[in-house]
Amino acid sequence: MIDYARPYDQNMCDLYLPPAPPAPARLDDFQVFKKGTAYIYGSYYSNTYETYPEQELDTAVYHNLVTSREYRREEWRYKVVADWNEDDTVSWIIDAAQTVGFSEYDVPYYNFKVPGSVLRMMKREEILRNMMVVNVDQMVSSRLADAIFERLQSRLSEEQYRERDTSVFRYVESDPYQHTETVQTVLDLDSLDHRNRLYASDYRPNDSSVPVPGACDSSDDAEDVFRSSETASPEYYGSDVSKSGDEDDKRKCFKRPPGRPKGSGRKVCKRPRSVSVPEFLRNLLLDSRYNPSIIKWEDRSVKKFRFIKPDEVAKLWGMLKNNSNMTFEKFSRAMRYHYKQSVLVSVPTARLVYQFGPKGPDISTANSSCGQTCVTIKSETDATEIVYS
DNA sequence: GATCGATTTCCTGCTT
DNA sequence: AAAGCAGGAAATCGAT
Numbered sequence: 001m002i003d004y005a006r007p008y009d010q011n012m013c014d015l016y017l018p019p020a021p022p023a024p025a026r027l028d029d030f031q032v033f034k035k036g037t038a039y040i041y042g043s044y045y046s047n048t049y050e051t052y053p054e055q056e057l058d059t060a061v062y063h064n065l066v067t068s069r070e071y072r073r074e075e076w077r078y079k080v081v082a083d084w085n086e087d088d089t090v091s092w093i094i095d096a097a098q099t100v101g102f103s104e105y106d107v108p109y110y111n112f113k114v115p116g117s118v119l120r121m122m123k124r125e126e127i128l129r130n131m132m133v134v135n136v137d138q139m140v141s142s143r144l145a146d147a148i149f150e151r152l153q154s155r156l157s158e159e160q161y162r163e164r165d166t167s168v169f170r171y172v173e174s175d176p177y178q179h180t181e182t183v184q185t186v187l188d189l190d191s192l193d194h195r196n197r198l199y200a201s202d203y204r205p206n207d208s209s210v211p212v213p214g215a216c217d218s219s220d221d222a223e224d225v226f227r228s229s230e231t232a233s234p235e236y237y238g239s240d241v242s243k244s245g246d247e248d249d250k251r252k253c254f255k256r257p258p259g260r261p262k263g264s265g266r267k268v269c270k271r272p273r274s275v276s277v278p279e280f281l282r283n284l285l286l287d288s289r290y291n292p293s294i295i296k297w298e299d300r301s302v303k304k305f306r307f308i309k310p311d312e313v314a315k316l317w318g319m320l321k322n323n324s325n326m327t328f329e330k331f332s333r334a335m336r337y338h339y340k341q342s343v344l345v346s347v348p349t350a351r352l353v354y355q356f357g358p359k360g361p362d363i364s365t366a367n368s369s370c371g372q373t374c375v376t377i378k379s380e381t382d383a384t385e386i387v388y389s
Numbered sequence: 390g391a392t393c394g395a396t397t398t399c400c401t402g403c404t405t
Numbered sequence: 406a407a408a409g410c411a412g413g414a415a416a417t418c419g420a421t
Contacts, residue, residue, distance in 0.1 A: 276395075310409090323397080329409085334396055336411065351405075351409055 076116075080159050081152070084116025093148060100147045106140055108133045120156055124149045137275055138283075277334050278343050280317060281305070281354075282361045290316075303356035303363060310352055 076088035076095075084092065090109045097107045111130035112119070122130075128145040132138065275283065284290040285297060285305055294309040294316075307313055310328040318326025335354060338344040342357035356363070 321396085326397085330397060330399090332410075333398085333412085337396075339411090346410080348410095349405085 079116075081116040081120045081156060084119065086113040086115060089114055089116055089119050096148055096151045097144060100144075100151070102140070102144050102147070106136050106144055107131075108136075119152065122149075122152075127152075137279075275320075277317070277331070278338055278356065278361050280320065281313075281335075282356070282363055284313065284316070286363065298350075298353055303360060304347060305354060305356075306350075307352040307354075 076084050076092045079088065090112055093112050094107055094109060097103070108131060111133075124145070127149050128142060131141045131145040131148070133141065281295070284295050290313075291297065292308060294312045295305060295307055298304040298306040307328075310332075314326050314328040314331040317331050318324060335344055336346075338360075339346060339357075342359045344360060345355045345357040347353040347355050
């Protein structure tokens with residue numbers, strides 16, 4: 001049974017990954033879209049479907065797919081919130097999210113690149129709004145936003161407390177790279193008790209930088225007693241690799257056994273647990289950044305929808321699952337598995353048109369009575385109202 | 390460690 | 406012919 005309120009558990013994988021290059025600033029920078037699919041689809045679909053202006057997809061959607069490792073600085077610890085720059089704010093948010101048990105992938109840090117002076121004035125609703133992104137379970141985002149807001153208020157309260165007790169505390173505003181030892185000395189002098197008391201909101205007992213062995217270890221792919229390494233290799237079966245004549249011959253000689261080749265595709269790494277396929281589709285459909293540019297309602301009253309750019313939807317899904325090999329063919333197979341439980345139903349004769357079934361995610365219509373665009377999303381096990389401005 | 394659900398991967402055959 | 410659809414088979418992975 002699908003649990004649409006399934007929590008988005010913390011993904012520890014990232015802790016063991018090597019440093020990644022800086023996050024691309026624009027969607028164009030992502031490899032998956034470098035093949036010019038938008039142009040190709042634009043011309044292809046213009047013959048079949050009504051066309052929409054090419055919309056710049058919001059990079060925030062990819063926030064959890066793009067590294068946030070560049071925001072691992074600690075300067076914010078030694079400044080008051082008002083003195084934080086954008087990087088400090090993001091570093092703090094990522095740290096705070098992890099400290100309260102969320103994954104950094106849950107944080108749309110793109111939406112929080114603001115100076116501390118702006119952050120400290122943010123209301124709970126504003127933080128919630130910035131936290132809402134399509135690829136993270138809304139319940140998780142909601143809880144995370146609450147936690148971040150509480151933590152921020154706690155930090156601000158502590159700062160006020162410190163201001164009153166200037167003999168106890170003074171922020172170190174020096175360059176941490178030049179004066180690391182000084183900073184450390186100050187913290188040592190503060191003592192653990194002091195940190196527990198005065199840094200309560202940001203105190204982290206466990207050092208996450210300590211590597212834990214075993215994770216992201218793909219060495220178990222080395223041995224395959226069922227298939228030869230040759231036939232099991234992704235290069236042999238992979239669709240991305242052009243096939244030479246030799247490879248065609250190999251295909252004739254080695255019939256691939258049914259099933260998923262061991263060690264094929266992406267490197268084995270802890271997959272972030274996120275939304276289910278139907279929920280992912282619903283979220284896209286409820287987001288104006290994707291509806292109608294890549295997916296749209298065909299008949300909303302019966303929850304029927306159409307893929308405008310199926311490959312891009314599949315790529316989004318693949319990025320959500322850390323799987324660069326995702327295709328619409330595979331994605332649609334995952335969708336078809338939901339026919340059995342009537343979460344999705346097929347729409348015969350129509351191509352690229354699907355429909356949520358009676359057991360599909362519940363989608364309420366937008367509430368037109370409120371001044372802004374209100375979208376109420378109810379999961380099967382819980383109900384949450386999310387307001388998009 | 391066993392089991393389960395939800396995929397993921399690849400396949401064959403069919404339809405549009 | 407190409408793309409999409411349907412569904413079988415088996416592997417994988419996270420959760421319990």
